[in-house]
Amino acid sequence: MPVYRIRGVDVDFPFDAYDCQITYMDRVLQSLQQGNNALLESPTGTGKTLCLLCSTLAWRRTFGEFLRGGGGGGGGSQPSGSQQSGASATPLSPYPVIIYASRTHSQLRQVIKELKATSYRPKMAVLGSREQMCIHEEVSKLRGKAQNNGCHFLCKKRRCRHNNIVTEYMKSNNELGNEPFDIEDLVNIGRTKGPCPYYISRELSKSVDILFAPYNYLIDPGNRRSLTGIPWDNAVLIFDEAHNLESICADAASFDLHPNSVTSCIAKAQECIQLCSFKRSIENSADKQFDPENYAILKALLMALEKKISELVIASKELGYTKPGTYIYEFLSELNITSETSKKLIETIGSASLLLEEGNSGETKAGVKAKSTVSRLETIRDMLDIIFRGGGQNHAKYYRFHVNESRQTSGDSLQVFGSAQA
Ligand code: SF4
Known part of the structure; x- marks a missing residue:
């Protein structure tokens, strides 16, 4: 295979390289040697992937x-x-x-x-x-x-x-x-x-x-x-x-909340209340993790959220409406979901998932039935994680709060999108 010496690095290349490939590998090596980010473009069909692999691996091998x-087999000594x-x-x-x-x-x-x-x-x-x-x-x-x-x-x-x-x-x-x-x-x-x-x-x-x-x-x-x-x-x-x-x-930074998901979560919170009461009655346990009161609060909150979503007024059914990302804090604070209370809520959803997993364990040979509704509860937890991450509201300026009517089923869908620009 031809070997090209580029910026002091010997690069094995499987074919005779075109000039544009040498230039591309030169830029890759430049950014690696200088520890910089690089944004590299090359037309389709110019072998970018091969250039990236060969130049990066050649650079890596200069270390050992x-x-x-x-x-x-074949590799030489292990690094000390x-x-x-x-x-x-x-x-x-x-x-x-x-x-x-x-x-x-x-x-x-x-x-x-x-x-x-x-x-x-x-x-x-x-x-x-x-x-x-x-x-x-x-x-x-x-x-x-x-x-x-x-x-x-x-x-x-x-x-x-x-x-x-x-x-x-x-x-x-x-x-x-x-x-x-x-x-x-x-x-x-x-x-x-x-x-x-x-x-x-x-x-x-x-x-x-x-x-x-x-x-x-x-x-x-x-x-x-x-x-x-x-x-x-x-x-x-x-x-x-x-x-x-x-x-x-x-x-990855956005979420979409449909009232049907909230309804399933309410049913799961109710299931947790029953599982806790049952667990306490047979184990005589006072473990706080299994306090039915926690799940009753979770259920009440989810019901309030479901009601609030159903009361949203959408003037244009086609377009829905959009507000700045910071509106989510206003929306949730009316349900008393704030940076402080969200921590407890996230914790409760975490223990609800565990409880439901245990509760479902006898249902099938593998104990994996009905986990999809557990995961809906986790969607709410992920949503809270995104909204309240870092404890501040700075990231909200990159977001938009969008409400539209779902086409598949009746009910409004609340979407929070990440946006590349402030
Ligand atoms: S992914 Fe999980 S369930 Fe599937 S085979 Fe591996 S360990 Fe088992």
């Missing part, structure tokens, strides 16, 4: 060899000062970790295909969702938060056999990630050998040179929090096809 797991990560027993890299994000998984699949065409073999991992990776016969049929809750529930009780063998599998297969692989390869491993592909990818991601992930893993705070072990302060973030980024950020 790539990580290797397993029998030491490295530590062992839990299950994978591959050393953590003391060097910058490259996080390569793209919008969809099919775009990532294409990037991984391009990596295979290069001479670089960094230790890698690819992240995906449970929807793509879960192989549990019941949980794999669920979607969204219901699926996440079902998985958490089973793992907590050690009732997913696929999860139970991940650590063992990783210990005896720590060469995984030495060669480029895709989500489909992980799912095949799960189906043929048994370990959960989702948790294999999570384990692998703790100790890699390059991590491939869809945008939402970096942008959505909940997803980001779940990525433990990634040294964010020593990472290079690459957003491929970044023109999609703005709308994805706005989506």
